[in-house]
Amino acid sequence: MGYKQELKRNFRAIEIFGFAFSIMGLMPSIATTLDFALLAGPAGMVWAWFVASGCIFVVGLAMADLGSAFPTSGALLAMASNGRWQPSKNVLYVVFLLCALSHGALASTSSKFMGRLLYLFIFLNMALIFATVVALPLGRAGKRNDAVFIFANVDNLTKWPTGWAFMLAWLSPIWTIGSFDTCVSFPAEIPAALPIFLGLGTHKSSVD
Structure with missing residues (x-):
């Protein structure tokens, strides 16, 4: 882009994947948006995920x-407990303060250390996904729905037309998957890593 490279590139391709993967937080994101996914019934949820x-x-x-x-470089807290418990302002402030302090401490470390820490985040996310994928079939053994119910049963749990309910079901995958773009905020760290994951090859640029 016509300027001299200044940043040290300490992130590896797998570490950028770990960053995006951790930001998405698949299981927590899916769980917190499940009510949106089911607005058009089981078929609406399944096909909304495929299309979105x-x-x-x-x-x-x-x-x-x-x-x-x-x-x-430089591009671009909600809790639920069935209504039985509501966090006080003091609790919310303490949680915010702890998050801010911990994030500040991590942001103050070197990018090389941060990159290595992402391996732990990848492992934790994969462990959570694996536990959920294993636990759900075991817990629902003998009570699983058939393919017709899953892929063809369309409901409308809203007061909107069914087609619009299907569109609202997109909110779940969009919220869950949409945060991968955060890793594009610092592509100077790895200008070729993202296309490598997607098989696009690389571009030659003046900063290489």
């Missing part, structure tokens, strides 16, 4: 290509 994920993947391809072609 396909659209998001296209966006990811475009962002990966742009992140490689123009590598530059």
Whole structure:
């Protein structure tokens, strides 16, 4: 882009994947948005995930290509408990303070250390996904729904038309998967890593 490279590139491709993967937080994000996913019934949830994920993947391809072609840095708390418990203002402030202090401490470390820490985040996310994928079939053994119910049973749990309820079901995958774009905020660390994951190859730029 016509300027001299200044930043040290300490992140590896797998570490950038870990960053995006951790930001998405698949299981917590899916759990907290499940009520939106079910607005059009089981079929609405399943097909909304398929369609929205396909659209998001296209966006990811475009962002990966742009992140490689123009590598530059500086781009771009809710709780539920069935209504039986509400956090006080003091509790919310303490949680906010702890988050701010811990994030500040992590942000003050070197990017190399932060990159290595992402391996732990990848492991924790994968362990949570694996535990959920294993626990759900075991817990529902003998009580599983058939394919017709899953793929063809459309409900409408809203006061809107059924087609709009299906569109609202997109909110779950969009919220869950949509945060992958945060790693494009510092592509100068790894100008070629994102396209490598998606098989796009790389671009030559003046900062390489």
